Amino acid sequence: MKAGVKILAKECGFDECRFARVDRAPHAEAYFSWLDAGYQAEMLWMERGREKRADPAIVLPGAKTLIILAKNYFQGQSPKRGPGKIARYAWGEDYHELMQTQMIKLDDFLSIHGGRQKCYVDTGPILERDFASEAGLSWHGKSSMSLNERLGTWFFLGTILTTLEFEPDTPARSRCGKCFRCMEACPTKAIVEPYRVDARRCISYLTIENKGPIPEEFRKLIGDRIYGCDDCLEVCPWNRFAQATNEIRFSLPLKLANLSLSELAAITEQEFRDLFRRSPIKRIKRPRFIRNVCVALGNVGTLTDLPILGILQTDANLLIAEHAAWAVHQIEEREQLRNEAS
Ligand code: SF4
Ligand code: SF4
Structure with missing residues (x-):
């Protein structure tokens, strides 16, 4: 059985x-x-x-x-x-x-x-x-x-x-040993001690579950991430043995792979629904997604991204407007520093 x-x-x-x-x-x-x-x-x-x-x-x-x-x-x-x-x-x-x-x-x-x-x-x-x-x-x-x-x-x-009874398997034993790579790699120091993550500092929480503004102290640390974070997983030595899945439905659709941050910032409500119809990303809804894209643009965007951010800055949704304003400020500040240095 x-x-x-x-x-x-x-x-x-x-x-x-x-x-x-x-x-x-x-x-x-x-x-x-x-x-x-x-x-x-x-x-x-x-x-x-x-x-x-x-x-x-x-x-x-x-x-x-x-x-x-x-x-x-x-x-x-x-x-x-x-x-x-x-x-x-x-x-x-x-x-x-x-x-x-x-x-x-x-x-x-x-x-x-x-x-x-x-x-x-x-x-x-x-x-x-x-x-x-x-x-x-x-x-x-x-x-x-x-x-x-x-x-x-x-x-x-x-x-x-x-309710059926089966013979249980043997429990696993930890094989992390003396490795601490995940803790060292975490950009926001969210793994406060081994086996304990403070969600209030974790980029996965801040960009997905968090419904409100992203606290300013974490915005720069988020870098260009727009949904979740894999840093503590990417560095794990056990992932060297991982084999690719044969489930093609977990692949990144080409359309999503090719959209730039500016293009994502510009998507309408209907386009958001179409793009993420089958994706878990649909759960955070467009305003939170645009919030995340604005943070990423604030960190890696350039002058060419200012027009779309300018539009979002006046968005009726205050979550979007505030994060767009932050992004504009970051880009302008970077540009000013670049000009001063040249
Ligand atoms: S998901 Fe990212 S932010 Fe959260 S604990 Fe892992 S490395 Fe840190
Ligand atoms: S990186 Fe992986 S093996 Fe190393 S401590 Fe973290 S979970 Fe364990």
Whole structure:
């Protein structure tokens, strides 16, 4: 039965499939203390249902097993964006929808064998990374991301909670050793200690979850990133072993690869919806996306970007207008320094 689930998981498009016993999450207390320190910033949903998160048996009464699935999203050397970086996980189609669809056959299979299931892809009150470690699929890196010997850090996790009982796999052990590269590479020093990220300093949070203005102290450090940040992943030595995924839906569409920052700054509401229709980027909506593009332009833009920033500076949306004004100021200041130096 376990072998059958593993084979089916592979057929459904997953790269790893491991099993953990339903039990209290081993790092539940560490998670609570992270919340109590306020490191989750405005992500209030992380605080809801604390006890549920700590104990999957509350999520699905009678649950016996967590089936943890991993899907590789490493695109290898496929086309990248020039200025205006997007975190790899968001290059292609939204993984939530894609993986939920791929889980349906597994859910059906388990139901036929008498199981009741709940399937999640980052969507449920489950400490997925904790149970991925328990299932031996990955270990917690000092960056707080999960690492797998074969996939490195470039994979998504999915969880099936089932009332069926399976023999659990052996838990993973940490293989970070004396490495601290992710902590050293973080531009905003958001990894405040091993395994602890302060979301209030993290570029992924600031450019994605954060709904308001980006605090000025972080704007220059964001560089040309317009959605998320991969710096702590790019430097991880375990990623040397990562193989490119055969899931082409995670590739960066050529159209998005070729749009300049100025062109992205100019997109209308309708163009935003069309461009990101299948992408996770659609979740932050146009004003937050334009906010991010303005910050990137402020950091790497030139005089040729001033016309579009001038228009955005008078935008009715104050989030856009304020970030555009900041960008104009940065470009003009750089230009002035350049003139003084020449
Ligand atoms: S995503 Fe970027 S900002 Fe956030 S912890 Fe990693 S390196 Fe730091
Ligand atoms: S960069 Fe080093 S410390 Fe950080 S997650 Fe990777 S192996 Fe662990």
